[in-house]
Amino acid sequence: ITKKQQALVKVIVDAYDRHQIPQDVAKKLLQDQYSAEENFLLLTEMATSQVQVLVEFTKNIPGFLSLDREDQIALLKGSAVEAMFLRSAQVLNKKMPSGHTEVLEERIRKSGISEEFITPMFNFYKSIGELHMVHEEQALLTTITILTPDRPYVKDQLAVERLQETILDVLRKMCLLHHPQDPQYFARLLGRLTELRTLSHYHAEMLTSWRVNDHKFTPLLCEIWDV
Ligand SMILES: Nc1ccc(C(=O)O[C@H]2C[C@H]3CC[C@@H]2C3)cc1
Numbered sequence: 001i002t003k004k005q006q007a008l009v010k011v012i013v014d015a016y017d018r019h020q021i022p023q024d025v026a027k028k029l030l031q032d033q034y035s036a037e038e039n040f041l042l043l044t045e046m047a048t049s050q051v052q053v054l055v056e057f058t059k060n061i062p063g064f065l066s067l068d069r070e071d072q073i074a075l076l077k078g079s080a081v082e083a084m085f086l087r088s089a090q091v092l093n094k095k096m097p098s099g100h101t102e103v104l105e106e107r108i109r110k111s112g113i114s115e116e117f118i119t120p121m122f123n124f125y126k127s128i129g130e131l132h133m134v135h136e137e138q139a140l141l142t143t144i145t146i147l148t149p150d151r152p153y154v155k156d157q158l159a160v161e162r163l164q165e166t167i168l169d170v171l172r173k174m175c176l177l178h179h180p181q182d183p184q185y186f187a188r189l190l191g192r193l194t195e196l197r198t199l200s201h202y203h204a205e206m207l208t209s210w211r212v213n214d215h216k217f218t219p220l221l222c223e224i225w226d227v
Contacts, residue, residue: 040210042107051221071154071160114209124192148160
């Protein structure tokens with residue numbers, strides 16, 4: 001890993017750490033009572049703050065702000081769901097104070113999300129947990145997801161591809177460094193991104209079923225997902 005790549009990783013990881021879900025949202029998940037309606041409202045608050053965190057984090061990705069402005073929006077809208085599932089996988093898998101993870105899991109299960117989406121969602125969380133990603137890998141994988149060139153409406157895909165390749169290159173080296181016993185580790189990480197794309201289809205249906213049952217969204221969620 002070159003000095004330049006080390007500097008790049010530092011910028012990304014610092015931004016990733018700086019933009020975390022506010023503790024008050026996480027705390028609320030443990031306090032308020034347990035109705036499906038209450039759980040849904042908490043998830044709405046969690047999703048909204050995750051999108052805000054995503055926007056702030058993305059602005060710190062070197063080169064992102066020099067992309068075409070409309071492409072920046074297209075990348076954010078195209079990656080929000082995947083970044084959110086990655087982030088919530090990391091929240092659920094990190095050693096939260098005992099019992100917190102179960103409470104959060106329970107709230108997600110009891111928030112009006114139909115069973116057919118709950119299963120793939122928790123399978124994903126489990127498959128991420130089993131990878132035991134180091135902190136830098138989590139930040140870089142999220143960055144790679146955001147810098148996906150073939151999102152809808154991206155005009156200058158080449159410019160995005162160049163940025164993504166830079167991150168892919170340093171992540172590949174980092175995986176060999178942190179998981180020398182598993183030369184396939186980098187490939188397995190990227191395989192999770194494929195699983196994420198499947199999840200985002202489920203997510204679109206989740207949104208529709210919530211809307212149909214007249215569940216309220218925040219303006220930010222309506223804007224990022226065109227609902
Ligand atoms: N009004 C909404 C509430 C929650 C979401 C959402 O995507 O929630 C995400 C947070 C984690 C639990 C379900 C997904 C992952 C979307 C709209």
